Amino acid sequence: MSAPVVSVRGLRLALPPGADRPLAVDGVSFDLTAGEILCLVGESGSGKSMCAHALMGLLPRAVKPSGGEIRMEGTDLLAQDEAGWRDTRGRRIAMIFQEPMTALNPLMRIGDQMAEMFEAHGLLTPAERRARAVALAGEVGLPEPERIVRAYPHQLSGGQRQRAMIAMALALEPAVLVADEPTTALDVTTQAQILALVRDLQRRRNMAVLFITHDFGVVAEIADRVLVLRHGRVVEAGPAAAVLGRPQESYTRTLLAAVPSMDPPVRTPPAGPKAVEVAGLTKTYVTGGGWWRPARRVEAARGVAFALHKGETLGLVGESGSGKSSIAKLVMRLVEPDAGTVRLGDTDLTRLSGEPLRRARRRIQMVFQDPFASLNPRRTVGRIIADGPRAHGVPEAEARERARRLLGLVGLDPSAFDRYPHEFSGGQRQRVGIARALALEPEILVADEAVSALDVSVQAQVLALLEDLKARLGLSMLFITHDLRVAAQICDRIAVMRRGEIVELKTASALFAHPEHPYTRALLDAVPGRTRSAA
Known part of the structure; x- marks a missing residue:
């Protein structure tokens, strides 16, 4: 097995006085190897995101490293000063955030935000940065890259914004990609596309990926290895097939048992009176438009009809x-509504x-x-x-x-x-x-x-x-x-x-x-x- 790109040993992150426990992360150790995807899973508060933020030097001010080390290419990242972190972020380790609308600057065009990655590290000429932004947009599957790079975040769909975030993360060709719940807010088809994109890019670039998620469906789809965290500690680790198929720890089994099944229980829908009756419901939103651009029409509801029965x-x-x-x-x-009715009883x-x-x-x-x-x-x-x-x-x-x-x-x-x-x-x-x-x-x-x-x-x-x-x-x-x-x-x-x-x-x-x-x-x-x- 090849040497790890990143090695975490005995990582301890201290919470401020008055928190629900003294340590957010308590003695966590793991290796990240080129060409693999390691999933960190666990409940909210298990320390998943804290591990990710420690790798990026983005810990909240109140959370302090109190032990352990994170080594990359011979350097202990936790011992770096801010100048060292600025060089590490983006160039050696990059991150995809959960909510791209929050992470992207709403006042900057997508292409300018991609170009800013090169500018911050003193790379390429302005013309080369623009060309690279268009190429990155194409690489992550954004339609009409020339148009997309001129758009603002609010003009893109959720899946397109996440692809733009991935393009920015890949801009400087980092060795490690940290993905913190990047598909949580996406619908199933967009989620499947983003997971396939991450897997494809990881294979083509031979990156190490640390993927944080609470969705075991995502883990089954993408993980090579799994690390299960609880209250800041590792409770189980191993190949994805083993952890998902033959979990050794009761906590892991409890998490897996909580995953909703795709087999619905047999139910007899109530056939009583109608609590809500919707008929012919229609709504069209008209946005944008101006001297040179036609307005955009979105039909949100087209003659929708259904009944919701009592109970x-x-x-x-x-x-x-x-x-x-x-x-x-x-x-x-x-x-x-533009047309139609909504009846509550009578x-x-x-x-x-x-x-x-x-x-x-x-x-x-x-x-x-x-x-x-x-x-x-x-x-x-x-x-x-x-x-x-x-x-x-x-x-x-x-x-x-x-x-x-x-x-x-x-x-x-x-x-x-x-x-x-x-x-x-x-x-x-x-x-x-x-x-x-x-x-x-x-x-x-x-x-x-x-x-x-x-x-x-x-x-x-x-x-x-x-x-x-x-x-x-x-x-x-x-x-x-x-x-x-x-x-x-x-x-x-x-x-x-x-x-x-x-x-x-x-x-x-x-x-x-x-x-x-x-x-x-x-x-x-x-x-x-x-x-x-x-x-």
């Missing part, structure tokens, strides 16, 4: 841009305005994808939950008591009432978001990618909580997701959306067993790890 969970699945979230916003009347929501609309909205509430972004960081969670009822005339004391009761209902201690959102984990914040949605005692929950950012064990807990609450409170749920494994486990029926239309709608078990539309079959085939794990 049912109806899933909406499809790629980014298929119209799933637009349907959620139209059903909630957060945006106005009430036509599309005809209401003012106070009648406000009263009707109590009946339908939303759980958002990112609870940290949707929760006010300046208010305690108790006040966040109580604000809705108070706004609808519930007395202060009763609203506060309802908030405490709901915290208990979603599995949080009522003493959490006086804490702020940043004091909770991601899964706990999502429970707060669910409690807030339930505060107005709705009949219908709209869950928009409500578990996509959570690791598998927390995801399983939140899904079980939603199922339990639905049964106990008699809720109906419209569940939007790009994760077909999740849809299989929680949905009674599933509607597949493509370009603003529903192309197939069946019970979950029938859809997975006998997909009829070619697009549905393509989505199922793109689920990471499905083919390899089935083999």
Whole structure:
């Protein structure tokens, strides 16, 4: 076996006083070899991203190396000064971040951001940098590279932005590529494309890749070796086939058991009255345009029709841009439809305005994808939950008591009432978001990618909580997701959306067993790890 490109030995990263444990990373050791992909997996807080940031010299100021070393080509990276790190980043080790829209500069064109990599290291002439940016855009599969390099980040899709990030990471031909959850927010087909791209580039360039993920489907698809972390320590390591197929540690087995299955449980969808009925729903967005450019028209919904029965969970699945979230916003009347109707029982929501609309909205509430972004960081969670009822005339004391009761209902201690959102984990914040949605005692929950950012064990807990609450409170749920494994486990029926239309709608078990539309079959085939794990 060839010598490692990077060798990590006994790495210890100290957390600041008052943290939940003294060390974020406690004695972690591993080697990275050219031409291999090593996956770091574990729950949130396991130390995965801290290891990645240590390799890049990007640790938060409050986190300090307190032991061990990271050696690359004879150099202990942790002993470098800032000038040394500037030379290392990009040239020797590069990173792909989870959210490209956050990592990319929104005020700079894509090509200028790629060229900046060469400029920062004093390489190439301005003309050569521009030519190299176009070549990199082509290498990572971006369409019309000449046009793409002149675009701004907001003008690209999520998958295109991630490809641009990969191009920037590859610009200086580093020996090591660190990928920190680069596919978490992507739909299954885009995710499959990005994973294939990373694997192809890694093979062609003989790079060492450290791939951080909480998705075991991704691990099955891409990993050569796996390192399982828990509370900052390595609990299991080995070849991917061995760790996934014959895990030795109970923690690894627990993580694998929490991965949603592609085999839906047999359910009998409720056949009772309709909680929501959507008919002919149409919405077209018109963006851009000017003296020299035609406006861009995007048909988010084209005559969409479906019914959600009382006590049912109806899933909406499809790629980014298929119209799933637009349907959620139209059903909630957060945006106005161009045509069509949304009926809540006997009430036509599309005809209401003012106070009648406000009263009707109590009946339908939303759980958002990112609870940290949707929760006010300046208010305690108790006040966040109580604000809705108070706004609808519930007395202060009763609203506060309802908030405490709901915290208990979603599995949080009522003493959490006086804490702020940043004091909770991601899964706990999502429970707060669910409690807030339930505060107005709705009949219908709209869950928009409500578990996509959570690791598998927390995801399983939140899904079980939603199922339990639905049964106990008699809720109906419209569940939007790009994760077909999740849809299989929680949905009674599933509607597949493509370009603003529903192309197939069946019970979950029938859809997975006998997909009829070619697009549905393509989505199922793109689920990471499905083919390899089935083999």
